[in-house]
Amino acid sequence: MAIMMPASDQAVLARRAEIIAALRAIVPGEGVIDTPAEMRAYESDGLTAYRQPPMVVVLPDTTEQVSLILKYCAAQGIKVVPRGSGTSLSGGALPLEDGVLLGLGKFKRIREIDFDNRVVVTEPGVTNLAISQAVAHAGFYYAPDPSSQIACSIGGNVAENSGGVHCLKYGMTTNNVLGCEIVLMSGEILRIGGKSAENAGYDLMGVITGSEGLLGVITEITVRILQKPETARALMVGFAQVEAAGECVARIIGAGIIPGGMEMMDKPAIHAAEAFVHAGYPLDVEALLIIELDGPKIEVDELITRVEAIANACGSTTCQISTSEAERNLFWAGRKAAFPAVGRISPDYLCMDGTIPRGALPKALARIRELSEKYQLGCANVFHAGDGNLHPLILYDANKPGEIERAEAFGADILRACVEFGGVLTGEHGVGIEKRDLMPDMFSEIDLNQQQRLKCAFDAQGLLNPGKVFPTLHRCAELGRMHVHAGKLAFPDIPRF
Amino acid sequence: MCMPASWRSRIFRGSRSATNELLSLVNFDTGTVVDTLKVRDAKDVEEVVRAAIANEQPLEIIGHGGKRGIGHAMATNAVLDVSALNAVTSYEPNELIVTLQAGAPLADVLALIDAKNQQFAFEPVNTAPLLGTPVSGTIGGMIAAGLAGPRRIRAGGARDHLLGAHAVSGFGDSFKTGGRVVKNVTGYDLCKLLAGSWGTLSVMTEVTLKVMPKPEAERTLLLRGLDDAVANKAMTAALGSPFDVSGAAHLPKSAFRARTDGLGDIVGQGEALTLLRLEGITASAAHRAGSLRELLAPFGTATLIEDAASAALWAAIRDVLPFAAGGALGAWPVWRIVCPPASGAALGTQLARETGGDLIYDWGGGLIWAALPPKPDAHAPVVRARANAVGGHATLIRAAEEVRRDVDVFHPQAPGIAALSERVRASFDPKTILNRGRLTRSAG
Numbered sequence: 025m026a027i028m029m030p031a032s033d034q035a036v037l038a039r040r041a042e043i044i045a046a047l048r049a050i051v052p053g054e055g056v057i058d059t060p061a062e063m064r065a066y067e068s069d070g071l072t073a074y075r076q077p078p079m080v081v082v083l084p085d086t087t088e089q090v091s092l093i094l095k096y097c098a099a100q101g102i103k104v105v106p107r108g109s110g111t112s113l114s115g116g117a118l119p120l121e122d123g124v125l126l127g128l129g130k131f132k133r134i135r136e137i138d139f140d141n142r143v144v145v146t147e148p149g150v151t152n153l154a155i156s157q158a159v160a161h162a163g164f165y166y167a168p169d170p171s172s173q174i175a176c177s178i179g180g181n182v183a184e185n186s187g188g189v190h191c192l193k194y195g196m197t198t199n200n201v202l203g204c205e206i207v208l209m210s211g212e213i214l215r216i217g218g219k220s221a222e223n224a225g226y227d228l229m230g231v232i233t234g235s236e237g238l239l240g241v242i243t244e245i246t247v248r249i250l251q252k253p254e255t256a257r258a259l260m261v262g263f264a265q266v267e268a269a270g271e272c273v274a275r276i277i278g279a280g281i282i283p284g285g286m287e288m289m290d291k292p293a294i295h296a297a298e299a300f301v302h303a304g305y306p307l308d309v310e311a312l313l314i315i316e317l318d319g320p321k322i323e324v325d326e327l328i329t330r331v332e333a334i335a336n337a338c339g340s341t342t343c344q345i346s347t348s349e350a351e352r353n354l355f356w357a358g359r360k361a362a363f364p365a366v367g368r369i370s371p372d373y374l375c376m377d378g379t380i381p382r383g384a385l386p387k388a389l390a391r392i393r394e395l396s397e398k399y400q401l402g403c404a405n406v407f408h409a410g411d412g413n414l415h416p417l418i419l420y421d422a423n424k425p426g427e428i429e430r431a432e433a434f435g436a437d438i439l440r441a442c443v444e445f446g447g448v449l450t451g452e453h454g455v456g457i458e459k460r461d462l463m464p465d466m467f468s469e470i471d472l473n474q475q476q477r478l479k480c481a482f483d484a485q486g487l488l489n490p491g492k493v494f495p496t497l498h499r500c501a502e503l504g505r506m507h508v509h510a511g512k513l514a515f516p517d518i519p520r521f
Numbered sequence: 522m523c524m525p526a527s528w529r530s531r532i533f534r535g536s537r538s539a540t541n542e543l544l545s546l547v548n549f550d551t552g553t554v555v556d557t558l559k560v561r562d563a564k565d566v567e568e569v570v571r572a573a574i575a576n577e578q579p580l581e582i583i584g585h586g587g588k589r590g591i592g593h594a595m596a597t598n599a600v601l602d603v604s605a606l607n608a609v610t611s612y613e614p615n616e617l618i619v620t621l622q623a624g625a626p627l628a629d630v631l632a633l634i635d636a637k638n639q640q641f642a643f644e645p646v647n648t649a650p651l652l653g654t655p656v657s658g659t660i661g662g663m664i665a666a667g668l669a670g671p672r673r674i675r676a677g678g679a680r681d682h683l684l685g686a687h688a689v690s691g692f693g694d695s696f697k698t699g700g701r702v703v704k705n706v707t708g709y710d711l712c713k714l715l716a717g718s719w720g721t722l723s724v725m726t727e728v729t730l731k732v733m734p735k736p737e738a739e740r741t742l743l744l745r746g747l748d749d750a751v752a753n754k755a756m757t758a759a760l761g762s763p764f765d766v767s768g769a770a771h772l773p774k775s776a777f778r779a780r781t782d783g784l785g786d787i788v789g790q791g792e793a794l795t796l797l798r799l800e801g802i803t804a805s806a807a808h809r810a811g812s813l814r815e816l817l818a819p820f821g822t823a824t825l826i827e828d829a830a831s832a833a834l835w836a837a838i839r840d841v842l843p844f845a846a847g848g849a850l851g852a853w854p855v856w857r858i859v860c861p862p863a864s865g866a867a868l869g870t871q872l873a874r875e876t877g878g879d880l881i882y883d884w885g886g887g888l889i890w891a892a893l894p895p896k897p898d899a900h901a902p903v904v905r906a907r908a909n910a911v912g913g914h915a916t917l918i919r920a921a922e923e924v925r926r927d928v929d930v931f932h933p934q935a936p937g938i939a940a941l942s943e944r945v946r947a948s949f950d951p952k953t954i955l956n957r958g959r960l961t962r963s964a965g
Contacts, residue, residue, distance in 0.1 A: 138863075139761060140761070140862075141862055141863045141864075142760065142761060185706045187704055191704065196704065196706075198681075198710065213937075214938055215935070218912045219861035219862075219912060220859045220860055220861055220887060220912065220913055220914070221674065221859060221884055221887050222667075222669075222673075222678055222717075222859055223914075224914035224931065224932040225931065225932070225934055225938065225942050226717070226942050226945055226946070227680050227713040227716060227717055228938070228941065228942070229713075230710060230712075230714065231709055231710055231711065231713050233710065233713075234706045234710050251765075252763060253765075254763050274615045277615060280638065280734030280735070282733070282734070319805060320763075320808055320809055320812075323802055326805070379700075379703075381616050381618075381701065381702060382615065382616055383613070383615060411702070411703045412702055412703070413704045446700075446701055447700065447701075447702050448700040448702055448707045449707045450705070450707050451702075451704040451705060451706065453706070455706075455707060459707075463708065466707060467707075467708060468697075470694045470695070471696045471708075473696075474692075474694070474698075474711070474949070475708050475709045475711065477948040477949070478711070478714075478948050478949075480944075480948060481941065481945045481947070481948045504951060506574065506692065506951065506952070
C-alpha cells in the first residue's frame with residue numbers, strides 16, 4: 025500500500041530507549057508496551073490494509089498522565105497518535121514509526137449519570153453501547169449508533185463525529201455531545217462546555233468533534249441522552265428499479281416524514297446478505313429499502329400507512345411490514361450484517377463512505393456501475409439513503425496482483441463522483457489516511473490552509489497525529505503569513521514578522 | 522477611531538470596486554457619520570477586507586444592522602454591509618436544504634420555506650422586539666448570533682443546522698467549509714465556529730442550512746400557579762418522558778408586570794404559567810399531550826392549547842416579548858443565561874431575589890432571560906457569580922452603550938479557554954480586522 029507518511033525522525037528513533045524510560049516514569053508498570061509482539065495489536069485500526077508498528081505504545085489511566093506524556097513529547101519533538109478502540113475505517117489511528125501511540129483504552133469509567141439534566145459524563149474509552157446500557161434501566165439511551173457500537177469508544181466517536189443508522193432523525197455525534205475535558209499537545213488541560221445546552225464563546229466543542237485526533241486528546245466527555253421511543257416498526261420494500269427506490273426516499277422526506285432510519289441495498293448486497301442471514305429478503309428486486317419509524321405507537325402506525333402508500337405509488341414490487349420486534353430485527357439483520365456478508369462472497373472488500381444529495385442517488389449508482397465495468401471489479405452498495413450516505417463495498421482479491429490498486433482507484437473515482445454530484449468525500453468514516461490525498465478534489469488550497477491554521481491554534485508544532493486528514497503539511501509560521509495582495513500592503517518594505 | 526483620509530479612495534482604486542456603492546450614512550447609535558461599504562458579491566468582500574488589511578483599518582460587518590447593539594462598541598467606524606448579497610442561491614425542499622447569500626432577509630427566507638411547509642427547526646430568535654430595532658435581520662446575522670428558540674432542547678441550535686459556508690477570512694481570502702449535505706465529516710467543521718462567532722472570524726457570504734418539515738400539529742399543555750422550583754421539576758419530568766417534548770418554558774407571575782403581547786388571553790389572572798409543547802402528526806401530538814397530562818397530574822391539571830394559539834405563545838417566548846423594548850421593562854437590561862436545565866430555578870429565584878428582576882425560563886430551565894432593574898453595572902457581578910456557580914454563562918443581550926462600556930457583555934472565560942479562543946480567532950483574522958472589540962472589552 026503506497027501512502028506517504030511524514031518522514032520518520034531518525035534522531036527520535038535513535039533515542040527510543042530513553043523515550044521509553046521517560047514514559048515508564050510517567051506511566052508505571054504495564055502501561056508502556058515496547059516489544060514487537062505486544063505492539064502488533066496496535067499496528068493498524070479498522071483500515072487493515074495499512075499497518076505500521078508504533079515506536080512505543082503508552083496506555084495512561086489518568087488525565088494527569090496524559091498531560092505529562094504530551095508535555096514530554098512536545099518538549100522532545102515526538103509525534104503522538106491517539107487511539108480509542110481502534111475501529112476507525114479511515115486509518116485515523118494508524119501509528120507512526122517514530123511516534124508514540126497513546127491508547128485511551130484504560131479510560132473505561134462512566135463518571136456520572138445525571139437523569140435530571142439528561143446527560144452522561146464518561147471517560148473516552150467507554151464503548152458507545154455501554155453508555156446506552158448504563159442508562160437503559162431508566163428508559164434512556166445515547167442516540168448515535170455506529171454499526172461498530174459494541175466495540176467503538178465514545179472518544180473515537182467524538183474524534184470521528186460518528187453517525188449511524190439513526191442519525192437521520194437524531195443527529196450525529198456532534199449534535200449529541202455537550203462538553204469535554206481535553207489535553208492539548210502542550211499538556212495543558214482544558215474543560216470545554218458541560219451540562220448546559222451551549223457553551224460560552226466560540227463553539228470549540230463543535231470543532232473538536234470530528235477533528236480526527238489532530239487537535240487534542242479527550243479525557244472526558246459529556247453526552248446528551250434521550251428517552252427511548254415507545255415503539256419502532258419497519259417496512260421492507262423492494263423495487264424493480266433503483267430509480268424508483270430513490271424516488272420513494274425523496275417522496276417520504278418530501279412528505280415531511282423523517283424516519284428513524286432509511287436504508288437502501290442494491291441487488292448484490294441483498295443477495296450477499298440473504299445468503300448470510302436468511303432474513304427473507306426478496307431476491308428478484310434491484311433495490312431494497314428498509315424504513316424504520318419510531319415514536320408512540322399511534323404515530324408509528326399512522327406513518328407506516330403513509331409510507332406504504334408512498335412506496336406503492338412509487339411502484340414497489342414487494343412490501344413487508346414488521347408486526348413484531350423479532351420481525352423488525354430480522355429485517356435489520358441482513359442490513360447490519362451486510363459487511364461480513366459481502367466478506368463471505370469476496371476475499372477482500374473496500375468500504376467506501378461518500379455522501380451525495382439524495383436526488384443524485386440514481387445518477388451515482390449508474391456511475392458506480394460504469395466504474396465497476398471499467399475496473400472489472402464487483403461492487404455491492406448499501407446506503408444510509410435518508411441522508412445520501414453511500415457505502416459502496418468494492419470486491420477484490422488482495423492475492424491477485426494489481427487488484428488492490430484497481431480497487432483503490434475505483435474507490436477514489438466513486439468519491440470524486442460524490443463531490444462532482446454536489447456531495448462530499450466522507451459522511452461518517454472520516455478522512456484519516458484513506459481519503460487524505462483526495463482532499464484537494466473537494467477543497468482548494470485556501471480552504472485547506474484555513475483548516476490547517478486552526479490546527480496550529482491547538483498544536484503549533486504539528487506533533488499530534490500528523491499525516492492524517494491533510495495531504496500536505498505546512499509549518500504554522502508559513503500558514504500564518506499574511507498574503508501581500510498586489511502591493512496593496514501599506515509600507516511593503518517594513519518587515520512584518 | 523478616525524478613518525484614514527485615504528480610505529475611500531483606496532477602495533475605489535480596486536480593480537472591481539469602481540461600482541461599489543460607497544454610502545455615507547448616519548450611525549443612529551452615535552450620531553456620527555460613518556462610511557458604509559455596500560458590497561455586491563464575495564469578490565467585493567475580499568477586496569474590501571484586503572484593503573482593510575493593507576490599511577490596518579478594522580471593519581464592522583453588518584447585514585441589516587439589527588443586532589449592532591449586542592456586544593461592545595466596535596473599534597471602527599468603517600462598516601462592511603453585506604445586505605445586498607441577498608439572493609436565494611438554491612432551495613431544494615426534497616433535499617431539506619436551502620443555500621442563501623448571507624444578506625438574505627430572514628423574514629423573506631422564512632416565508633419562502635414556509636410556503637413549502639418547512640422551517641428552521643431551531644426557531645431563530647427575532648431580536649427586533651427585544652432590542653427595539655425595526656428589522657428581523659439577515660441569515661448571516663441569524664447564524665453569527667446563533668440565538669435559538671424553544672426547540673433548542675430537541676432540535677439543536679443554529680450550529681446544528683449550518684451545513685456549509687463560503688466566507689472571507691481576515692486574510693482576505695474566500696474559503697469554503699462543510700458542504701451541501703447533512704452527513705459530512707470531511708475536514709474540520711468550521712461551520713460550528715462561524716455559528717455564534719458574532720462576525721469576528723470571517724465574513725460569511727453564502728451558507729447552506731438544513732430545513733425541516735413543519736409539524737402537522739402542535740399542542741401545548743399549560744399548568745398554572747407553579748413556583749419556579751416546582752415548575753423546574755415539572756419541566757424536568759416532561760423532558761425526561763418519552764413524549765418528545767419540543768418546548769418547556771416557565772413564566773413566573775412577575776414576568777407579567779411587563780407587556781404581555783402575544784401571550785393573549787392565557788395570562789388571565791396573572792398567575793405563573795408553565796408550558797410544555799408537543800409537536801408532530803395530529804394523532805400523535807394529541808395522544809402524547811394526553812399521556813403527558815397524566816404524567817404531570819401531581820403538578821396540577823393542565824389545560825390544552827392547540828395549533829395557532831400555541832404557535833403564537835411559543836413565538837412570544839422565543840422573542841422574549843414580555844421584556845420587549847416597547848414594553849414596561851423596555852429600559853431594563855436583559856441577560857441571557859444558559860445553565861444546566863435542572864439548576865435553572867435555583868439560579869433564577871436567587872437572582873430575582875437579589876436584584877428584584879423578572880425572569881422567563883425556557884429550555885426546561887436551561888435558558889433564563891432575566892430583565893433586571895437598571896443599574897450602572899447591570900448587576901453583572903451577581904449574574905456572573907450565580908451563573909458560574911452552576912457551570913453556566915451569561916450574556917448581556919440588551920443594555921445601554923454606557924453600561925456595555927464598563928461591563929463584559931460576553932461571559933468571561935477561564936484563562937486557558939480564553940487563550941485558546943484567541944488563538945482560534947487569530948487563525949482566521951490575525952490582524953483583528955473583523956468586528957474588532959465586539960466580544961471583549963480589552964481587545965478594543
